[in-house]
Amino acid sequence: MSAQAxxxxxxxxxxxxxDMNGGLGRKFGGLGLSLDSPATRLTLTRAPANRVEGPESERAARLLEKAQAALTPDARHSLVVHEAIPAHSGFGSGTQLALAVAAALRRLEDLPHDPAADAAMTSRGARSGLGAGLFATGGVVVDGGRGPQTKTPPVIARAEFPEDWRVLLVSDPxxxxxxxxxxxxxxxxLPPLSEAASGELCRLVLMQALPALAERELAPFGAAVTRIQEIVGDYFAPAQGGRRYTSAKVEQLVAGLLAEGATGVGQTSWGPTGFAFVESEAAARRLVERFAAAAGAQELxxxxxxxxNRGARIEAVYARIA
Structure with missing residues (x-):
């Protein structure tokens, strides 16, 4: 057995x-990308009683208790959260924390790795399977939505994200x-999305975004993402003050990035974080320099x-036998 995970x-x-229409018997579905940062890092060891410390400790303690009840009801542990993805920023922080806690418990107690089951166990993924899919594999994934019998929406496609491309994030603290x-x-x-709009979204993913990733073509990939974001942003606007973006400041800066050569712009989840794609590190640095003053003036x-292009890193340290 391992001594630490x-x-x-x-x-x-x-x-x-x-698909926010659901007319075919499945609803939601989604397109998502794993980033290199920010990250949640934690360490789990056995202990006489539960102890949790670090950022998001209260949430982590609840998740640990839920995972223990399902997987190891007689064991207790010490959990240290070294850093945590910012909450309520559109990064899937809650799901990644839940899956990280469960994965650490499984590794420590020599149980099979199963992110999809852990998402269901910790009540994550009610509308999206992206968090579990990206935790498992990284890259770009598509989940197939929720049907009547679905526990965690299944991943139905995965693609590598080109190494040269970069993602610009616009954050509003x-x-x-x-x-x-x-x-x-x-x-x-919110009312159901029209069949026509849902059909366009699915076509954009299947016939434009995924093929463009396979052939490393940024322009059509970015065009698909921008259009997806327009449709989805308009649909959710009534819940966001009538805007496609939660933060008007983020929306303005993202529009500037688009005008200066970025592509694939939008807001991740409910935001407030915005994003844009560019073809290289040099292009990313140019835009950061170009908009540094504007971002600073808006406190962005x-x-x-x-x-x-890989899943979560799960490591174990094994105790030496004297």
Whole structure:
């Protein structure tokens, strides 16, 4: 048995839902990308009683208790969260924390790795299978939505994110994305998306975004993402103050990036974080320099990131036998 288990899980971008109509018997579905940062890092060891410390410790303690009840009801542990993905920023922080805690427990107690089951066990992935899919494999994934018998929406496609491409993130620390009861109310009150719009979203993913990734063509990939974001943003606008973006400041800066050569722009999940894609590190640095003053004046952060083509890092340290 291992003496200690450590997990590093990184943020994801939710690039858009596919079917908010549900006329074919499945609803939601989505397109997502794993990023190299920010990350959640934690370490789990056995202990006489549960002890949790570090950022997001209260949430982590609840998740640990839930995972223990399902997997190891007689065991207790010490959990240290070294760093955590910012909450309510559109990065899937809650799902990544839940899956990291469960994965650490499984590794420590020599149980099979199963992110999809852990998502269901910890009540994550009610509308999206992207978090579990990206935790497992990284890259760009598509989940197939939720049907009547679905526990965790299944991953139905995966693609590598080109190593040369970069992602620009526009972060607004003064705003938070919709979450909790407000998020549930938004999904409950928004009307179904039209069949035509849902059909266009699915076509954009299947016939433009995924083929462009396979052939490493940024322009058609970016055009597909921008259009997906327009459709989804308009649909969710009534829950976001009538805008496609939670933060008007983020929306303005993202529009500037688009005008200066970036592509594939939008907001991840409920935001407030915005994103844009560029073809290289040099192009990313040029835009950061170009918009540094504007971002600073609006108290926004403009940062450069890579896509991550692997899943969460799960490591064990084994005790020596004397």
């Amino acid at each position: 450590s997990v590093t899980a990184t943020a994801r971008l939710h690039l858009g839902f596919l 003064t705003a938070v994305g919709l979450h909790g009861s407000d998020e549930r109310e938004a999904f409950a009150t 952060a403009l940062t450069i990131h890579r896509g991550l």
